[in-house]
Amino acid sequence: MTQQGERWTAEQVLALAPDAASRKAGSRLAVAVPWSEAGCSGEGAPGAVWGLCKGSGSKPYQTVVDLAGAAGPAYTCSCPSRKFPCKHALGLLLLWSGGNGAVPATAEPGWAEQWLATRRGREDRRRQPASADSGPGPGSEAADPEAARRRAERRAERITAGAAELEQRLADLLRGGLAGAETTGYELWEETAARMVDAQAPGLAARVRELGSVPSSGAGWPVRLLEECALLHLLDQGWLRREQLPEGLAATVRSRVGLSASADGPAVRDRWLVLAQYDTADARLTTRRLWLYGAGTGHTALLLSYGAAGRAPELALPVGLALEAEVSPYPGAVQYRAALGERLTPPAATEMRPAGVSTGAATAHYGDALRDDPWLDSVPVTLDRVIPVPDGDGWQLADADGDTALPLTSAFLGRPGLWRLVALSGGTPVRVFGEFGHRGFTPLTAWPTDPGPAVALC
Structure with a gap:
């Protein structure tokens, strides 16, 4: 349980912020002046923090953070902000993390107690299994497995037709020469992607859209376009011949073309360290990637959470904390993705x-992972005893005990995390977790050689 003595660091709190503006605004509220009735659960109680923050109106904002939420910290605030967590929740957590007595252990006030009781009651009901005699609900697949099978067959037929059409378009592109891709513009690729959406193959559609951006990606684009076309052709052929593939690789192909699957693997119970958390966004969706490491099993798991455009995903776990929980893996030959199951302790x-x-x-x-999943962009890796060193116009992580190094991705070079990593190292070896692929290594979190907290780099 989160006890009063187990306070998070400011770094771990700020890792929950939905954007840089929220981090800055929350930091300004991490002082006792605007707060009243601030308090936290005492030792042995489920973790919660609450307080009243003076705002521009006549009434202060009521802010509560449930640190023991089943999907990570949960927040409520009477302010009008649509960000989660809002600046008041961040400021309150930062004030609490300072441990200077500004947020003492005390009894919950009525307004905080009511929200916490309602939320935890809802979570308890969610965790209760359905009654054995209640039967499946109307419209569920279990109610009519034959109808579900027919729907799956119809979708497979549509994907097959889409894959065959895509094969023809790739053949036309190569027959006409790659130079033509630079003059046809993005419209042709978008139209092809729309056809894959119609075929109910969103995975194929996403890869086609990526092809459309290659001709404008700078020097060497024909080579990159040919490589991506080859991978897309391989995926097409994998789908068309999926019955001949080993089950693990067939599951990977189904996932890559966009067929959703449930996390039906056996639940793995472990003490999970939160390795990293970061968001990517487009015009329609914000995707949050959470990496976990199991202390007992040594497994690395990826949790994905989604939020509508402009809203942060609900699932949030502070980097560097650990929790005991169950996770269930998704099918696939090289599949790190898992679903968070029962949480037995808060972070x-x-x-x-x-x-x-x-x-x-x-x-x-x-290299081993690519053998089982040729479409992998990267794999999670923790490097031990590496030193960040400049390499011409870029940077690399050099092995302190050998003569090899990994280049850092160009995207990481423009982020503040590079200088946090360099400062943490100071020319000495550090341990770094990140994603490693054909574009290089992207650091996400680092630890100093001496005992010290994790430093988020993303």
């Missing part, structure tokens, strides 16, 4: 660190 401070490997072992690991 709490820990000295745990993931096991690390050398840069050479990381390269071998990525």
